[in-house]
Amino acid sequence: MVEETLVLIKPDGVARSLTGEILRRIEAKGYSLVDIRMVQPERDILAAHYAEHEGKPFYEPLVEFMLSGPIVAIRVAGDRVIEGFRMLSGTTDPTLAAPGTIRGDFGRDWGLKVQQNLVHGSDSPESAARELALWFA
Template sequence: MEKERTLILIKPDGVAQRHIGEILTRIERKGYQIIALKVTTATQEKLRAHYAQKVDKPYFKDICAYMMEGPLVAVVAEGINIIAAFHRMAGATEPLAAAPGTIRADFGCEWADGNLRNVVHSSDEAQSAAQEIKIWFPELTEK
């Protein structure tokens, strides 16, 4: 089996609640390697590229507001089947629907403003991972 790479974003709520270390530890405990990591901020340009399929949706403005609330941590991690594995580790999109023990179940919560804040983003397939890595880590060369 061949190693693959994925993009993981620890979103502003995960950063603000100080869950960076625990999330990175979970990745490493599974035996995956962190290839690149940086604290950064989202821009409209990056978010339009990252969420290109959602730009025309009515909730896109809320996504941008959430992702620009504060700094985030962008991570490129590598390993065999890491895309599927980290997607399972993250849990369901809605924190209340996420299985116990997943990142979103453990660290996600309901917010008074009703907006969805779910701690992490994870690529859902190899093609989207490659595109997302180029957006957040343009300095990396393709594997």
């Protein structure tokens, strides 16, 4: 079943010039890049995007990190793309992410308050619909 998902290349991925490589990996997996935007996110969009984390200790450092530079927002389509991109990205902690994944190959723990882990991918069809509506309104 063809799905759509939101992929964000976070400020660390953009700053480290990994956008092209990340897009290449998405396309190499056979997924379609439906829409791509480079944006400087605003706090209100990030607050809505991360609403479920509000009040948690990492919330404010995460929002500040996401405000620290441009983000590439991508609407990606394909069969089982939500699950597939999450496998392609690797586990949240880049130190533990498997080689061959985006985080496993390019991520590391920088010893900061919030994990700078290069990419975000929606975790469910419901999240994908909500997140795509935020970033591609």
